[in-house]
Amino acid sequence: MKLERSTIRDVWDGIRSQPGRIGLSLFAIAIGVASLTMLIGMLEGLRIKSQLMVQELGANVVAILKQTDDQQKNSHVGGSLTRDHLEFLRANLAGCVVSGVNRRNLPTLGDQQVMVVATDDALMNVRQWRMYAGRFIDRADVQNGQRNVVISRRLCEAWNWNVGDVIILGGVPFRVVGIADVGGSPVESELGDTGLMLGERVAFVPRTAGVLLSTRDDGGAPLDGIFIRVPDARQIEDVAGLARRLLSQPGYRVDSVSWVTPDSLIRNIRRLSLTIELTLGGISFLCLILGGTTMMSLMIANVRSRVVEIGLRRALGATARDIIALFVVEACAVTVLAGVAGMAVANALLLAARNSLSIPVTLGIASTVIPLFAASVLGVVFAYWPAKTAAAIAPSEALRND
């Protein structure tokens, strides 16, 4: 206990002896640690996001999604997704379940928007969401154009809608026949896969109910996406390849679509992760090195200005190891302090900007432990050489230094 108190006192005396240099080191290391914390938070967020997206899509589902208007500007050949494509795939992909969707945000209560998805009964077999209550849209709903709706559980909780209630979507009344656990992930519309992550407030209606813009039910009716469920996840790339070939046949050619498989999702996430790693990682590395070198110069100056004290300590029985420990602990105290400050700044920034960031962020144990560990290692690495130099000074020389 006494030793800890003495150490704290030594560290405090050391720190206050050079406030300017200490402040500079603290600042540089804090920036480095803040960048590192943000980097880890973002990478962790992306990791969780990729898991959620794969979970949302399903391990053996291929999605063919209509590209956004910007993406379509670059396409010159082929047409858009239509019901003809859906039926063509259904006819040629033996053993697979295929379903199509149209999506649109429609106003409901007040100004609140709900994602309305017009689809058929096969979608449930493809995405395999769990029903919380009631049932999903069935074949009769689709055949008869019934104004029945299945809502997401979040929608049910948000507005207290239940099975049997009548709700208004885009000015049209619909009866709630079921409540589904759809995804549940708050993350959406990143990585350009807006068609994949439906969000939390979603309502499924029969494609024939006529609530969406396109009321066509012929082969030329446009679709926003087609989902294919493959019986065996190991066949997913083969099926995706076959579907690509099918949709490049004359008369069925489409090129303004994105192909999404679990692998492509993970690849996209990895590409984004790598970009973040390289940019934020580079910034944090440079800041930490800058902070470390500032720390080293601080420690060298510290040793020079405390040579007599080093001699005194040796005269009082301190070993070379004690002297090394003195300066290393002092440096670690500064770097850990900077680490805590950097983490606090990073946490505050990320929490403040969480909603406006296009990348998911997760602040967990890793984003606390790793930056603090890095800061401590930085303290040890960059203080060791000056500390060793201090320990090597002959006590008699040190005492003569005054």
Place this chain on the structure above:
Amino acid sequence: MNSPAAVLTAKGVTKEFSSPTGPVPVLKKADLCVREGAFVVVTGPSGSGKTTFLNLAGLLDKPSSGVLEMDGEPTASMSEERLCEVRKLKLGMVFQRFHLLPHRSAVENVAFRYRYVDEDTGEVRRKCYEVLKALNLFGVAETPARLLSSGEQQRVAIARAVVLRPRLLLADEPTGNLDRAATAGVMAAFRQLNKDGITILMVTHNEALLDYASNRATCCDGVLSEA
């Protein structure tokens, strides 16, 4: 009647320092025996090798040749760890420039003697106040060292050196930076400590301080011998 045991014995001790022009002999020959309870004062002009000898006696440096023994144990055969152990537990040192920690109070400076000794904090505090009281410093115990007078600072340094009851108290020009009144105060403190049983080896260029000595030695041109 047996003579008191030797605390420090130097036989033919020399010390050379290297320089670009070759080794420079600073201490050519030192022969001295400091016995238990003695107050040995070594006098000599500046640059004669007194401080070099004191550094050797304080185990802060190693002799180039000769035999130096602490309580009969040759220092040449001591490991680095053992040297630190002896410095910590058997020796106390007082320096011309005091070497106090300026931001710490007098009592904290005295307690600093225990920085590398494992002892109960409460007991340390009690001993520190006790020794400060003995050296008439009780009233300034909580004053930061930088605010004390030179004489007080040197007496705090002495308190720090003796609070652990060393076998040998080494003092290097302890009155070199003090006026006459402060010198008298410091020397009175040394005399009292010696009466209390502490063995003292002091080096000084001030021959007026020889009156305090029980044993005298001189150092001239690198040769130190008992007078």
